[in-house]
Amino acid sequence: MIASIIGSGVAGLSSSIHLAKKGYSVHVFEKNATYGGKLSQIQLENYRFDAGPSLFTMPQYVTEMLDQEHLDKFEFEKLEILCNYFFTDGTTFNAPSNKESFLSLASDTFQEPENQIRKFLKKSEKTYEITAPVFLQSSLHKLKTYLSKTGIYGILNLWRIDMFRTMNSAISYTFKNKNLIQIFNRYATYNGSDPFRAPATLNVIPHLEYHYGAFLPKEGMQSIAKILYEQALSLGVTFHFNSEVRSIYKSDNQLTHIELPNKKLFKSDIFIANCDAKLVYKKLLRTHVPQKIKKAENSSSALIFYWGIKKEFPELDVHNIFFTEDYKQEFNSIFQAKNCQNDPTIYINITSKKIKVDAPEGCENWFVMINTPCNEGQDWDRFRAEAKEKIISKLSKTLGCDIASLIEVEEYLDPVRIEQFTGSNKGSLYGSSSNHRMSAFFRQANFSSIYKNLYFCGGSVHPGGGIPLCLLSAKILSDIIPNANSRK
Ligand SMILES: Cc1cc2nc3c(=O)[nH]c(=O)nc-3n(C[C@H](O)[C@H](O)[C@H](O)COP(=O)(O)OP(=O)(O)OC[C@H]3O[C@@H](n4cnc5c(N)ncnc54)[C@H](O)[C@@H]3O)c2cc1C
Known part of the structure; x- marks a missing residue:
């Protein structure tokens, strides 16, 4: 067959x-x-970059497919810091992956009762328990899903998964602090959605990070595709x-x-x-x-600059976020106006923090990404030029140095290139x-x-x-x- x-x-x-x-x-x-699709890599002189995904969660879905030989070859480490957050009011927050440390530090930094944050994560966990077996791990289009024990449990508990308000309304109802609200709203971007419209059921996502953790493979994200490819070859799969x-x-x-x-x-x-x-x-x-x-x-798309930076920044970690002042306005730009917004949230991924060979000594490999609309025929050359100026200005101001003068090598990916390279409709991620x-x-x-x-x-x-x-x-x-x- x-x-x-x-x-x-x-x-x-x-x-x-x-x-x-x-x-x-x-x-x-x-x-x-070659293999991998969005999960590919770019080499620019002595800098290596993961081209697409940078956050690795639920590694068990990879390892469960590998035999012992491939399992031994695939090494990854759990990150102690999930993300360094920079807010427009000058607050910074380095989110620990350890749940107890996160609860205590978040409570101190954002002046929210620790118990309130704990309750929020507990609800996230409960929602995961109810939804995962039906909405994630089974076909939604087979009767047997709904007749199974977990299916029946899921249906009986649908009222508990917060479908009828938005992520942002549930989060804003729970917390007062604008910065903490922004941190939890950001999880909508993990599947390219808008927290001001997506159902609060998506507040399940923080559970995946705070319970299971975030990981980085020892040879970068692309090694996820590599190990699956090698496993497939060893089972006799033919690649064309x-x-x-x-x-x-x-x-x-x-x-x-x-x-x-x-x-x-x-x-x-x-x-x-x-x-x-x-x-x-x-x-x-x-x-x-x-x-x-x-x-x-469609989900959102992205504009990414791959920059070889001839300096090290101790205040940055593997994952870093520089938030916008007005998150609602940013999501309106992405999903309604479909244009380049004035003050985009900037994400920087730096694998060389952990994988030293990814950048020359004293330098860092910056993957700098903003979320964008999908390709609807916008003038992407103009979009990219405007966005680059805004990104450099914001990062230079926050980090207190001229970022433009530190860029040694550069490449970019935009919705048009994502569409051309992976066949993804309008470049959606x-x-x-x-x-x-x-x-x-x-x-x-x-x-x-x-x-x-x-x-x-x-x-x-x-x-x-x-x-x-x-x-x-x-x-x-x-x-x-x-x-x-x-x-x-
Ligand atoms: C910039 C970016 C950042 C992301 N960040 C994260 C992240 O941090 N964490 C995360 O989990 N996910 C992230 N994602 C999403 C994740 O990368 C994708 O969901 C996932 O990799 C998609 O895999 P896929 O199997 O759907 O195939 P794709 O990666 O979409 O690959 C499809 C393949 O099909 C090939 N193809 C298309 N048409 C044809 C044809 N006619 N004939 C033959 N081949 C064809 C393409 O060339 C491509 O290789 C990100 C994506 C991008 C682009």
Whole structure:
């Protein structure tokens, strides 16, 4: 039985492992010259940068797929500091990953009762317990999910998951301090959403960091893709790089072949799309995108500068945030006005803080990112030039030195490049946003209801974007697909 996977993003790689273990002869077709998709890296002279994801949570979803040999090769460390926050009123806060230390320091810094913050995280934990088995770990589109013990428990407890107010209203109701509210609102950006519109159910995200922790692989984020690739190879998976799938052929309600460059056809028994689901319908199947998927709002995109900086900043850590004064205005710019806003929140990731070889001695590799709208045809050259000026001015002011003069090497990624490089619809980072309380139901299911042998995984489908959820999409898909020897 042959399984063809279109795309070698993190979900495509993990699907290939699951299906090889189920006895399929697996072929992965990737349009780029290498694997990883958004999870890739850039080398600029002596600086190495992770190009996309920088925050690694729930590593167990990676390690559970590895055999002992690969497990031994994949090293990662738990970060003691989750993030250094810089606020416009001059407050700074280095968030410890240890929950008790966080509670005590946050209570002192933000003048909020420790117990109130503890209660907030407790609720976050409870929401995770209720939602994860149904909304994250199972197919939302199979009856058996709702008839299982955890499914019934989830449904009976839906009233407890805070679906009917926004993240920001729940957080602002709980806390008075503007800075602490901003820290918790920021978790909406972990899946490209807007805390002023997304349901308070998303307040589940802080639990993942404060309970399970944040991690950094010893060889950078890209090594997550590398270890999955090596595991897949060891299971006999065949990779075809520089092999863009141009079209999928069908006969009645079955897919039959994929078309590759030079009109080469490849026949398979099952097909797994790891590329963006909207692209599968529009470009590969040349059919209409199902209405509910079409309607789903894209997640945010990003503008990233990769800067080699010839100086070290002891006040910075691996993850750093320089907040805007007006968070609501920033999210309006991203999701409504879809333009470049005046005072963007800036995120800086510096892996060389832990991985010394990522930058020359005395220097740092800065991944400087702002959230942006998706590509709707804006003038991105102008957007980038304006944003760069604002970023440099804000960082220079906050860090008390001229950042522009410290930049040795530079590269950038914007929504257009993200779209070109990964095929992501309009350059969205996480597929569709979770801005609507029914968002989970607007995502493409992990299987097609039209074509019997078509399945989906990756950030644009259930359960959503981000590395852990992409890995879960592959796991759900493999639960649905029968073993090769039991398939007729
Ligand atoms: C800048 C940025 C920052 C992020 N930060 C984080 C973070 O900190 N933590 C986190 O967990 N997540 C983060 N994410 C999101 C995370 O990277 C994605 O959700 C995840 O990597 C998507 O994986 P995927 O399996 O959906 O595939 P993708 O990475 O989207 O890859 C899809 C692959 O399919 C290939 N492809 C497309 N069309 C075709 C075709 N026709 N034929 C063959 N191949 C094709 C593409 O070339 C690509 O390799 C970030 C993303 C970006 C871009």
